[in-house]
Amino acid sequence: MTSDQTPAQRLPTLEDVAQVAxxxxxxxxxxxxxxxxxxxxxxKVVWDAVTATGYVPNRAARSLVTGRTGAIALVVSEAENRAADDPFLGRFFSDPFFxxxxxxxxSVLxxxxxxxxxxxxxxxxxxAKVVSDVRxxxxxxxxxxxxxxxDPLPRMLADAAVPAVLYGRPAAPMPISYVDVATYQGAKLAADHLVARGCQHVATISGSVDMPAGVDRLNGFREAMAKQGVAYVPSYDGGFTQEGGERAMERLLAEHPEVDGVFVASDVMAQGAMMVLRDHGKTVPDDVAVIGFDDSSAALSSRPPLTTVRQPVEDMAAEMARLLLTRIDSRANRTTSVIFDPDLVLRASA
Amino acid sequence: MTSDQTPAQRLPTLEDVAQVAxxxxxxxxxxxxxxxxxxxxxxKVVWDAVTATGYVPNRAARSLVTGRTGAIALVVSEAENRAADDPFLGRFFSDPFFxxxxxxxxSVLxxxxxxxxxxxxxxxxxxAKVVSDVRxxxxxxxxxxxxxxxDPLPRMLADAAVPAVLYGRPAAPMPISYVDVATYQGAKLAADHLVARGCQHVATISGSVDMPAGVDRLNGFREAMAKQGVAYVPSYDGGFTQEGGERAMERLLAEHPEVDGVFVASDVMAQGAMMVLRDHGKTVPDDVAVIGFDDSSAALSSRPPLTTVRQPVEDMAAEMARLLLTRIDSRANRTTSVIFDPDLVLRASA
DNA sequence: TCGGGAGCGGAGAGCGCTCTCCCTTTGTGC
DNA sequence: GCACAAAGGGAGAGCGCTCTCCGCTCCCGA
Structure with a gap:
């Protein structure tokens, strides 16, 4: 089976193009x-030959000599002990965010x-395998x-000084690139809007306070409310889950029935919170105004549609890719981070 | 910069392992x-040398000679004209299904x-690029x-006789492998359950009837109801979207206010339908029983939790991968398809 | 007119691996 | 004791590409 016998099988190589040109x-x-x-x-002659032969470079051959693969990995890391009946895949991948x-x-790649x-x-x-894979x-x-x-992965990547970009600031400071949203600024947008709306009794449902996003959204909101002259803002931990949001809202209503405005640190929690509000006969936004965070699809599918702090996920992800490609290209070991401005998306809930 | 000067930089090759062994x-x-x-x-000696040197095969070099890349693509195909303000990415990827x-x-790869x-x-x-990529x-x-x-892609893949596996039966018969769920059987589970529950006025909200899943779920349900002695089942097209489900439910209630059981061809539509039911003061399942299809995350987050026909998505996806790897390995151009049995997942809505 | 440098193109050495030959060794049957 | 088979292991030829040399040609200034 020589190349002459099966011309359709053999793909054109550089050599073929060279011969034609x-x-x-x-x-x-x-x-x-x-x-x-x-x-x-x-x-031009060469390009004509390329199109004439239908030549496409062979990735493997190129990789072999350049030492680059032309591929990057999107790593979804959840290094934590989990119950066997609570499989990782189902939980995270069910989230539209991914x-x-x-x-x-x-879009960048x-x-x-x-x-x-x-x-x-x-x-x-x-x-560990991820780190060795890239090495x-x-x-x-x-x-x-x-x-x-x-999660130990960010630290491991930083230590290995391997090209990597995180989505979100790492929990502890370390030399690694990341993209993030200006959380304080976003929380301020929410606070100012609730106050401008005339809410007198404002509370917040926070995410897990051991996560940077959880802490920042809580502190940012409190700080902004303080600037508005509201020294105390009750807060309840909703752990970034819908059920957590429901429980937090139940407690909030029990302990502060006069509440008329809530900043919820994620749309998913807000969705749960609004269900509880409805169950309690409260209308949104008339009785209680609700503002979420993320602008995920949950914000649109909730009833009423959620006013929320928009995190430009697609843009941030695209920037991750750009930062990574630049880093790989330059071969320099320098970290860069980009912070995005959030927007307040006004819908019906506040 | 020879290899001796930078031993940490140079990865062990087959040659190195051979020398050690x-x-x-x-x-x-x-x-x-x-x-x-x-x-x-x-x-054993060789394996010891492999572990001692920390050898890992070089993908590119291997690919170059075997002609295999050791990579497969997951193609998300939505070849259709779209409005510019309705970006593809956002819409589909927001769906947990992905x-x-x-x-x-x-899990297989x-x-x-x-x-x-x-x-x-x-x-x-x-x-076209996808097809040429694999060629x-x-x-x-x-x-x-x-x-x-x-979508023209399935046909193009079939014509190119390229290793490919679809999720779901193609719209038109063609020589291509796929995995699917036994839709008729699933629709029958729903029909039998509604009848067993004592529903007297059963209707259905269908998906797009130009899609195999839409047609099969509708026809399967009608057929099963007919076997139960119910010749006529009103149906409304919900187009597989939440809004479509809402509209369909509105019409259904307007034209058949006596309805007490609905089979909705997707959980997302069912979620919309239940919101409308609640808006109309109907309780689920007492006034109207609702059964969805898919067992997506929407089924769990809806109020009340949705009784639904479970489509074993993860299992089906895993089987896709297995079928594809087998096909690639055998180099034979034979199509195989696997049909999965659905389950009825009983929750609160029916 | 001539030297030198810049610009452009070719020759050829591998990158790390697999796989086909081929040689060596050992086993087997008569 | 010998012919032969079978099986284990080595040598070496590339896979298609990039990239470093190197040489040729031209142009410009002295």
Missing amino acids: GVSRATVSRVINNIRNVDPQLH GRVVGGVL RPSGVHLALVLAGDEDAC QGQVDGVVVLSLHPH | GVSRATVSRVINNIRNVDPQLH GRVVGGVL RPSGVHLALVLAGDEDAC QGQVDGVVVLSLHPH
Whole structure:
């Protein structure tokens, strides 16, 4: 089975293109990679030959010599002990957030021809594997969705000085790139809006306070309310889950029945909170105004549609990809972070 | 900068392992790939050398010679014209379904070391690119989430006779592998349950009737009801969206106020339908029993929790991956399909 | 006119791996 | 004791590409 017998099977190589163009492999390579000056006339001849042959570079061959794979990994890390009946996959992937990140990352990767590989890191061993994967050149770098404050992965990546970008500031300061949203600013938007609305008794349902997002949203809101002259804001921990939001709202209503405005640190919790409000015969926003955080799909599907602090997830994800590609390209080991401004999206709930 | 000066930089190669084990590259390769008989004693020596050196095969080099990439793509295909203000990414990726599929596929891929690359195909050009990608060996095969009945991608893949597995039966018969759920059987579970509950006036909210899932769920339900002696079942098209489910329920209530049982062809539509029922002062399940389809996260977060026909998404996705790997491995061009049995998950809504 | 430098293109050496040959060794049957 | 088979292991040829040398050609200034 020689190449002559099965011309349709064999893909064109640089050599083929070179032959058609009447130049050497090296020249074709230079044209393909836009490297050094090639005579414009020759340049065109080569391109014509490329299109004529339908040539596409062989990734593997290129990787072999450059030492780059042209692929990055999206790592979803939840290194924590879990009950066997509470499988990781179902829980996290059911969250729309994941898909939005993928979309944002891909929008940057696609034009540059870089592949996005999906990797799950469910425990510390898996994290170690991620680090060794990028050191062994399985992928050129990683963008990380780290779901828990005690996740060891960010630290491991920072220590290994491997190209990596996190979504969200790491729980502890460390030399690693990340993108994040200006949480304090977002919490301030919510606080100012509730006050402007005339809410007299404002409370908040916070996320897990061991997570940076949880702490910042709580403190940012309290600080902004203080600036508005409200020294005390009752707060209840909803743990970033819908059920947690429900429980927190129950407690809030029990202990502060006069509440007329709530800042909830995530849309999902807000959804739960609004269900409880309805169960208690309270109307939103007339009896109680509710503001969420994230602008996830939950904000739109809730009743009434949720006024919320928008986190530009797709933009942030795209920036992660850009930061990572730059880092890989420069080969320098420098960390960069980008903070995005949040918006207040006005819907019906406040 | 020779290898001696930067030992930490250079990764161990087959050659290094061979040297440590005192054998040839070929033998190490045989051991690594479990090929031909190698003397068990030597086998052990080689493995020891592998662990001692920390050797990991170089993907690119292997790909180059085998012609396989060790990667498959998960293609999300929505080849249809879209309004610019209704971006594809946001809409589909916000659906938890996507993540569940990813999880299922990865559970199979991870043990075999195959990478999963994410690819979006938003228009026909992108579909063509997918086909050429796999023909050009960018990936070894594809698993496809095709979102629209008129998506050209399945046909293109079938015509190209490329390794591919679809999630869900294609809209038109064609030689391509797929996994699916036994829809008729699922619809029958719902019908029988509603009848057993004593519902006298049963209706259904269908999905888009130009999609196989839409048609089958509708026809399967009607057929099962007919077997139960109910010749006529009013149906309204909800188009598989929450808003569509709301509108369909409004119409249903207007035209058949006596309805006391509804089979809704997706959980998301059911969620909308139940909101409308509540708005109309109907309680679920006492006034109207509601059964959904999919067992998505919407079924759990709705009020009350939704009784629904469970589609084992993770299992089906895992089977997709298995079918694809088998197909790639055998190099034979044979299509296989696997149909999964649905379950009725009893919750509060019926 | 000539030297030198810049610009452009070619030759060729691998990158790390698999796989086909082929040689060596050992086992087996007569 | 010998022919032959079978099986284990080694040598070496590439897979398709990039990239470093190196040489050629041209142009410019002295």
